[in-house]
Amino acid sequence: MSRIPSETAEYIALISKHQAAIYAFVRAMVPSAEDAEDIVQETNIALWTSANRFRPGSNFYAYATRIAYHKVVDHSRRRKRHHPLIVDTELAEKLAASLGEAAGGTPDRRLAALEHCVEKLDTGERGLLAQRYQRNLTVRRIARDSGRSESALQNVFSKIRHKLRLCIESTLARTAPT
Numbered sequence: 001m002s003r004i005p006s007e008t009a010e011y012i013a014l015i016s017k018h019q020a021a022i023y024a025f026v027r028a029m030v031p032s033a034e035d036a037e038d039i040v041q042e043t044n045i046a047l048w049t050s051a052n053r054f055r056p057g058s059n060f061y062a063y064a065t066r067i068a069y070h071k072v073v074d075h076s077r078r079r080k081r082h083h084p085l086i087v088d089t090e091l092a093e094k095l096a097a098s099l100g101e102a103a104g105g106t107p108d109r110r111l112a113a114l115e116h117c118v119e120k121l122d123t124g125e126r127g128l129l130a131q132r133y134q135r136n137l138t139v140r141r142i143a144r145d146s147g148r149s150e151s152a153l154q155n156v157f158s159k160i161r162h163k164l165r166l167c168i169e170s171t172l173a174r175t176a177p178t
Helices: 006-017 019-027 033-049 060-080 089-100 107-120 123-134 139-146 150-174
Strands: none
Touching: 006 019, 006 033, 019 033, 019 060, 019 107, 033 060, 107 123, 107 150, 123 139, 123 150, 139 150
16 A cells, blocks of 8 residues: 655645535535535635645645635536526625635634624625525525515625624634634
8 A cells, every 4th residue: 555645644734634614615605405505615626736836834725715616606506607696706706705704713713703793794795694594595685585685685794794793703713722
């Protein structure tokens, strides 16, 4: 049996260690769990084929989620040809920035901080997030159902994202390991 070089084994371990976080990152941007699973697989293939570009000691999560983000955008473009409005690319970009660039911490800490911060939102804000990301409704549909304009609702979602980003950064700063 051949032996795997230690740097290859370490890289494989990084990919394995971050699978749940990569999936959560992708799932936050894609309405379908099945699509998210496909995108994570495409991301894994890209991570493997681009292993020589990763600098050991750098932030693997940031590296992996940047690749995942591009896979989400590619997937969205392919799907829009057949199913318009599957993924709102602008929203995906904002979510990627919010989730991928939250200050400090491991992906697990960032996800825990996100969960904590979502709980701090008021009922109406949590309800909007649930409609958009759990029920997979488009902003257009939510606006129509609620009697609001799309632009007003986009502003509300923008404020919620901003509030979540600030809360996540604050939570991570308070709970940073010493």
